[in-house]
Amino acid sequence: MHKTVGFIGCGNMGKAILRGILDSGWVSASKVMVSTSREETLEEIRVLYQTEVTRDNRKVAAHSDYLFLAVKPHLYETVLNQVKDEIREGTILIGMAAGVTLQKMETYLGKEAKMVKIMPNTPVAVKEGLIAMTASAQLDEVEKENVIAMLSTIGKVSLIEEKDMDVITGISGSSPAYVYMFIEAMADAAVKNGLPRKVAYEISAQAVLGAAKMVLETGLHPGMLKDMVTSPGGTTIEAVSVLEEKGLRHAVLSAVDACIDKSREMSK
Ligand SMILES: NC(=O)C1=CN([C@@H]2O[C@H](COP(=O)(O)OP(=O)(O)OC[C@H]3O[C@@H](n4cnc5c(N)ncnc54)[C@H](O)[C@@H]3O)[C@@H](O)[C@H]2O)C=CC1
Ligand SMILES: O=C(O)[C@@H]1CCC=N1
Secondary structure, three states: OOOOEEEEOOOHHHHHHHHHHHHOOOOOHHHEEEEOOOHHHHHHHHHHHOOEEEOOHHHHHHHOOEEEEOOOHHHHHHHHHHHOOOOOOOOEEEEOOOOOOHHHHHHHHOOOOEEEEEEOOHHHHHOOEEEEEEEOOOOOHHHHHHHHHHHHOOEEEEEOOHHHHHHHHHHHHOHHHHHHHHHHHHHHHHHHOOOOHHHHHHHHHHHHHHHHHHHHHHOOOHHHHHHHHOOOOOOHHHHHHHHHHOOHHHHHHHHHHHHHHHHHHHHO
16 A cells, blocks of 8 residues: 555644554555644654654645644634645545534535544554544545545444444543543552552553453443452442542533533534
8 A cells, every 4th residue: 555644733642642653553654744834843743753754745745645634623714715726536534523523524614525534542552542433425435445445444434323423432532531630540549558669660561451350351341340259348349439439420411411511512
């Protein structure tokens, strides 16, 4: 595959995808061009990834078979308006902004185009991402399969209806942040009890990774897996009891609900 790839904007999410697709070998650095508004970011990307970099979004648009739009949601209108004449007929535009629907992208572009909306999460950087995806009617099956093949190199691809994108944002796009808070809090407790911080992070993170794998690979209900850890009169039930008392379930449910609400509001 000798396709060209472009990134307009390359901050936290753009860099995570860029790193993932380069590491996977799906594309070589010589086929990738990146533009951002910040000179320092461009220099960092050029040094780290050896891709071509530019301040000119139009140049990236003209270069790309697959064009990732990795700017903040409020910049989509400006950027799509800026590059609309450079986008080739076969170019596939890949939007990832919370609240920016395929319909909005088409309106900003002012014409129909091959467009994909994804909701990735930052673990794509280590090829363990979740990428929810929906494609516009302009993509044929082969083009859709090609996009799925590219994204599959950096995580699991979940084909969804666009109406579900806000919910997926709540439990995937945004959720690594909540999980990092959980890992950090567990590590703080370990540090309080004398463990060096570095060891505490490694052990907490591995426990979360292992628990997630158990859910995915055993197919057992999370409640049953919890029960299997919780020995009668043992240590775990003490922690479980405090988590229930402090309202962990309700806190998580309400937090995810607030995230979904915000995404829905942005999508209007
Ligand atoms: N950070 C995350 O975990 C996730 C982010 N997203 C979406 O990804 C998009 C990017 O988010 P982040 O990477 O977190 O933001 P960020 O602020 O880290 O990166 C934005 C990038 O856009 C560049 N930029 C700003 N103005 C520009 C312009 N006019 N032309 C070209 N580049 C410009 C900045 O220099 C920066 O490189 C957002 O739309 C967000 O909704 C989606 C899923 C997860
Ligand atoms: O916080 C945000 O708006 C973006 C979208 C999902 C994750 N980060």
